Amino acid sequence: MSGNSQSTPRVAAIVGPYLSGKTSLMESLLFAAGALPRKGSVKEGNTVGDASMEAKARQMSVEASLASCEFQGEAWTLIDCPGSVEFRQETVHALMAADIAVVVCDPDPARALMAAPALKFLDDHQIPHVVFINKMEAPGSASKLKDALNALQIISERPLVLVEVPIREGDQVTGYVDLISEHAYRYEADKDADLLQMPESVLPEEREARQQMLEKLADFDDHLMEELLSDMVPTLEEVAEDMAKDVRDDLLVPVFFGSADKDTGVRRLFQALCEEAPRVDATARRLGLPEGKDALVQVFKTVHAQHVGKLSISRVWRGEVVDGTSLAGNRVSGINRLFGAQQIKQQKASAGEVVALGRMDEVKTSEALTPSAKVELAWPEPLQPMLALSLHTTKSGDDVKLSLALQKLCEEDASLQVEQNAETQERILWGQGEVHLKCALDRLKSRFGLDVQQHPPLVPYRETFTKAAKVHGRHKHQTGGHGQFGDVWLEIKPLPRGTGFQFEERIVGGVVPKNFFGAVEHGVVEWMKRGPLGFPVVDIHVALVDGSYHTVDSSDMAFKTAARIGMTEAAPVCHPVLLEPISEVHISVPSEFTPKAQRLVTGRRGGQVLGFDAKPGWNGWDVVSAYIPQAEMSDVIVELRSLTMGVGSFTWAFHHLQELVGRDADKVVEARKQAKATA
Ligand SMILES: Nc1nc2c(ncn2[C@@H]2O[C@H](COP(=O)(O)OP(=O)(O)OP(=O)(O)O)[C@@H](O)[C@H]2O)c(=O)[nH]1
Numbered sequence: 230m231s232g233n234s235q236s237t238p239r240v241a242a243i244v245g246p247y248l249s250g251k252t253s254l255m256e257s258l259l260f261a262a263g264a265l266p267r268k269g270s271v272k273e274g275n276t277v278g279d280a281s282m283e284a285k286a287r288q289m290s291v292e293a294s295l296a297s298c299e300f301q302g303e304a305w306t307l308i309d310c311p312g313s314v315e316f317r318q319e320t321v322h323a324l325m326a327a328d329i330a331v332v333v334c335d336p337d338p339a340r341a342l343m344a345a346p347a348l349k350f351l352d353d354h355q356i357p358h359v360v361f362i363n364k365m366e367a368p369g370s371a372s373k374l375k376d377a378l379n380a381l382q383i384i385s386e387r388p389l390v391l392v393e394v395p396i397r398e399g400d401q402v403t404g405y406v407d408l409i410s411e412h413a414y415r416y417e418a419d420k421d422a423d424l425l426q427m428p429e430s431v432l433p434e435e436r437e438a439r440q441q442m443l444e445k446l447a448d449f450d451d452h453l454m455e456e457l458l459s460d461m462v463p464t465l466e467e468v469a470e471d472m473a474k475d476v477r478d479d480l481l482v483p484v485f486f487g488s489a490d491k492d493t494g495v496r497r498l499f500q501a502l503c504e505e506a507p508r509v510d511a512t513a514r515r516l517g518l519p520e521g522k523d524a525l526v527q528v529f530k531t532v533h534a535q536h537v538g539k540l541s542i543s544r545v546w547r548g549e550v551v552d553g554t555s556l557a558g559n560r561v562s563g564i565n566r567l568f569g570a571q572q573i574k575q576q577k578a579s580a581g582e583v584v585a586l587g588r589m590d591e592v593k594t595s596e597a598l599t600p601s602a603k604v605e606l607a608w609p610e611p612l613q614p615m616l617a618l619s620l621h622t623t624k625s626g627d628d629v630k631l632s633l634a635l636q637k638l639c640e641e642d643a644s645l646q647v648e649q650n651a652e653t654q655e656r657i658l659w660g661q662g663e664v665h666l667k668c669a670l671d672r673l674k675s676r677f678g679l680d681v682q683q684h685p686p687l688v689p690y691r692e693t694f695t696k697a698a699k700v701h702g703r704h705k706h707q708t709g710g711h712g713q714f715g716d717v718w719l720e721i722k723p724l725p726r727g728t729g730f731q732f733e734e735r736i737v738g739g740v741v742p743k744n745f746f747g748a749v750e751h752g753v754v755e756w757m758k759r760g761p762l763g764f765p766v767v768d769i770h771v772a773l774v775d776g777s778y779h780t781v782d783s784s785d786m787a788f789k790t791a792a793r794i795g796m797t798e799a800a801p802v803c804h805p806v807l808l809e810p811i812s813e814v815h816i817s818v819p820s821e822f823t824p825k826a827q828r829l830v831t832g833r834r835g836g837q838v839l840g841f842d843a844k845p846g847w848n849g850w851d852v853v854s855a856y857i858p859q860a861e862m863s864d865v866i867v868e869l870r871s872l873t874m875g876v877g878s879f880t881w882a883f884h885h886l887q888e889l890v891g892r893d894a895d896k897v898v899e900a901r902k903q904a905k906a907t908a
Pocket residue numbers: 246247248249250251252253254271272288289290310311312313363364365366367487488489490491
């Protein structure tokens with residue numbers, strides 16, 4: 230990779246559970262770096278991270294938010310990622326562009342589990358990371374630290390290593406001992422912590438924690454191991470270098486603590502990032518980017534900003550991009566550094582930087598570009614949608630506008646999907662949960678001026694016959710001139726589920742000429758689009774067994790009509806029955822929530838647990854497999870998240886059709902009749 234790799238800007242993504250304090254930590258880091266004259270707060274809605282209307286309205290992050298700054302002469306882009314699992318796609322993409330991640334956690338061990346999705350992604354993608362235990366100014370937090378660390382260790386594949394111990398006065402944390410330098414510091418408001426004499430009271434805890442830290446470092450360094458075995462004291466430089474190397478190689482995870490609200494422990498954290506985070510060239514190697522001399526830029530987020538147009542937020546992996554030049558045939562029209570909602574224009578961007586490139590209309594998130602070509606790079610699959618809404622506009626003429634707006638929202642967010650359902654004529658927006666979809670609707674209103682109504686999508690029911698019959702269909706219209714004549718006998722019988730439709734002719738002696746067989750089949754198929762209960766008919770066998778024709782008046786049209794008449798005759802005799810779609814669902818939960826997930830399934834009409842198994846690659850997690858009627862699926866994700874501290878998720882796919890009878894079926898048929906009548 231080109232460029233002076235010793236001074237290239239780096240990227241830290243701030244991730245972790247919902248409401249753990251990521252936006253507050255970014256604010257505090259920016260303040261520590263001198264990039265903010267005054268700190269904002271989430272409650273007042275004036276932070277750099279939550280600058281969007283949607284974030285302010287909810288006091289939560291709904292997208293990745295970026296800010297560049299400099300700390301101790303090192304250039305950084307910080308990315309405040311949303312904690313809510315509904316906006317996880319943003320976090321996943323931000324992590325693909327980061328050199329290091331800061332996982333912000335709560336000191337409450339009961340909430341440690343909520344960090345599992347973030348830690349798992351980091352472990353799987355070998356992204357170097359550190360943990361920051363936040364909210365430590367709250368009384369009693371120091372006593373929870375060990376338990377929090379143990380609870381986090383259960384879900385982390387990498388060893389977690391405490392690199393500080395708290396100095397306490399009563400139940401307050403007033404400072405810390407740095408286990409690398411063995412210096413003690415007292416927290417000072419809004420500035421670097423003051424060095425102080427190591428308090429006697431902290432010594433035993435300090436010794437024990439330092440020994441544990443050294444032993445974990447020695448697992449990856451034979452020289453250090455030998456020193457420890459022969460009771461030699463390693464030098465500060467050796468310990469610091471080991472720590473930096475092990476973090477860069479994603480072998481272990483140092484754990485810091487402090488308070489984003491009170492700006493404590495934040496400077497120490499930033500300093501560690503400067504010392505331990507890999508540079509852009511190392512990250513490019515980790516990601517397997519191809520070697521070369523040309524500039525290489527990758528888009529990891531796309532925004533259609535009001536008044537500005539499309540912005541492709543990109544990491545420069547190598548070389549330099551200059552405004553007005555081309556990348557893979559796309560002219561760069563504007564290069565901007567980002568600081569929350571602000572954009573700071575610059576002429577060029579070099580290796581390591583994160584910038585918004587203007588008007589790259591043909592370029593999508595994930596794409597990597599050199600001046601001459603697009604480069605294929607590994608990129609995570611979009612998250613599978615979990616919840617759907619059927620949308621329609623309230624003003625006539627807004628339909629095309631809605632299509633274009635949804636296209637833009639889906640380009641920004643790969644975890645949103647639009648489906649145009651040909652059968653139910655619905656435009657369906659799929660997303661990750663209630664808040665995610667609501668946020669998309671808010672954006673349709675605020676950015677595109679669209680008032681959209683929504684309701685749960687219609688369930689694609691089917692119907693079939695349960696009895697066989699032989700019916701006659703005759704169409705005769707012969708009053709003067711060229712008439713119409715078609716006459717068929719049809720034998721109809723039910724087929725096993727999933728067989729579909731079969732047609733056969735068993736005409737003997739040419740009583741119906743061959744050239745009309747196709748028209749008869751066509752007539753049957755058309756009739757099946759809407760059966761007697763109001764839904765498409767499936768899984769039946771129809772045989773044309775007899776009939777007659779007229780040499781002049783018979784036509785395709787006449788035989789089609791005769792077939793339709795025959796099918797209408799058959800409907801009451803063949804006992805139609807409603808079929809409902811059943812989804813096969815795989816619910817992932819930490820094992821302690823497995824019984825709850827099973828109850829969620831059995832608590833739904835028709836829900837059937839098929840079994841459960843350990844989730845491959847996820848220590849302490851299970852996958853519960855189940856069948857759930859699609860009509861019962863709409864709020865599964867909402868209930869699952871509320872039962873599992875937000876970490877449960879599921880995948881699903883249509884599995885089979887199943888008979889629905891009795892009052893439940895009557896309700897469906899009646900509702901569909903009413904919907905048709907009011908349409
Ligand atoms: N006591 C205490 N509260 C904090 C601290 N940091 C953040 N908070 C509070 O925690 C709440 C959530 O803070 P945010 O910074 O928005 O948390 P977040 O992790 O960015 O939230 P999401 O991105 O929506 O997941 C707010 O009410 C903050 O004031 C802290 O150090 N101490």
